[in-house]
Amino acid sequence: MAVVDVANVVREDKKMKDLATSRKEIDKIDNQIVELFERRMEVCKDVATYKLHTGKPVLDRKRELSKISSLKAMAKDDFYGHGVEELFEQIMAMSRKMQYKLLTEEGVNTDIGFDVVDELPMDDVKVVYQGLPGAYSQQAAYEYFGEDTDFSNVTTFRDAMKMVADSEADYAVLPLENSSAGIVTDVYDLLVEFNNYIVDSFDVKIEHCVCGLKGSKIEDIESVYSHPQAFMQSNKFIEEHGWMKVNLANTAISARYISEQTDKTRACIASENAAKIYGLEILHKGINFNKTNTTKFIVVSKKKIARKNADSICISFEMPHESGTLYQMLSHIIYNDLNMTKIESRPVPERKWEYRFYVEFDGKAHQPGVINALSGINAESINMKILGNY
Secondary structure (H helix, E strand, O other), X not given: OOOOOXXXXXXXXXXXXXXHHHHHXXXXXXXXXXXXXXXXXXXXXXXXXXXXXXXXXXXXXXXXHHHHHHHHHOOOOHHHHHHHHHHHHHHHHHHHHHHHHHHHHOOOOOOOOOEEXXXXXXXXXXXXXXXXXXXXXXXXXXXXXXXXXXXXXXXXXXXXXXXHHOOOOOEEXXXXXXXXXXXXXXXXXXXXXXXXXXXXXXXXXXXXXXXXXXXXXXXXXXXXXXXXXXXXXXXXXXXXXXXXXXXXOOHHHHHHHHHOOOOOOEEEEEOHHHHHHOOOEEEEOOOOOOOOOEEEEEEEEOOOEEEOOOOEEEEEEEOOOOXXXXXXXXXXXXXXXXXXXXXXXXXXXXXXXXXXXXXXXXXXXXXXXXXXXXXXXXXXXXXEXXXXXX
């Protein structure tokens, strides 16, 4: 393979500019770009003032698309035209963000509707959870509110949300996400459907136990009963013992079922609390392979309140089917120096291939950057809803 003498090629090409010269030209052009950008943004302040006094929305997508189309046509080829399109999409997005900021400073959109309280009201409250006594949701509710609280349990997550919405309960305690199994999709969907709000979140460590009848021994067991998720999280231990697995609706139902049997070869995978409630013997603790297995639970209220020390915001929104729209939504969070901690998506019912996004980021209800970000996302997305500040 021939070796190219780069230095010699450069010397022979009389038209090639020195790198330092090219960089100086770029620096000069960049300085001009910065100056022109700042001039453009100053004019945008006048636009914001006009919109403030006339009530016109910040986003005028039809105007933006028409403008970008005209600018693209000025480019000398398709490559530059695409670059011009990207450049002005960003410039216009920056303009909108500045306008939202200015409107907030002028007192527009400064309240997202949450009443800030020192602590959640906890006296004489009614709390609902989903599942039987002995379920992890009961354990979570007990840990958060204390065992002397007025509790009730229901069959479904929907029933729990409805009780809160109908003022039959002050709070619901619901699982939102497991560190091993992922999100609880039904709860996410219900947060959009009902006008209830997340007012706090907390973690509960999940520890599965083998529970059998009094007097049974682990070597007696031939079959185990539990929820498929509990089996998945404890599969290694179960396979080592060669047990047959039988699926039931949840771990608490499994514990209750075993308590009604007389066959000591049957056991369940459930919590220590469930074993206690249903009078079972714990044959082995902590059989789940992930010793850090944790479920995040949320406390849901009908009241739109936020604790003073709340530091997370959760929102949901949908978007037009256009290139770059998700980036544009998330850019409002980035621009306002907010840290996004989670993003999830769920199909929108009865709308094929359309999705709703759930985004969580750090912030407080009355923080200016939060208000700016929410104003931008609300104006540019579809059906944005604030699910809670907790």
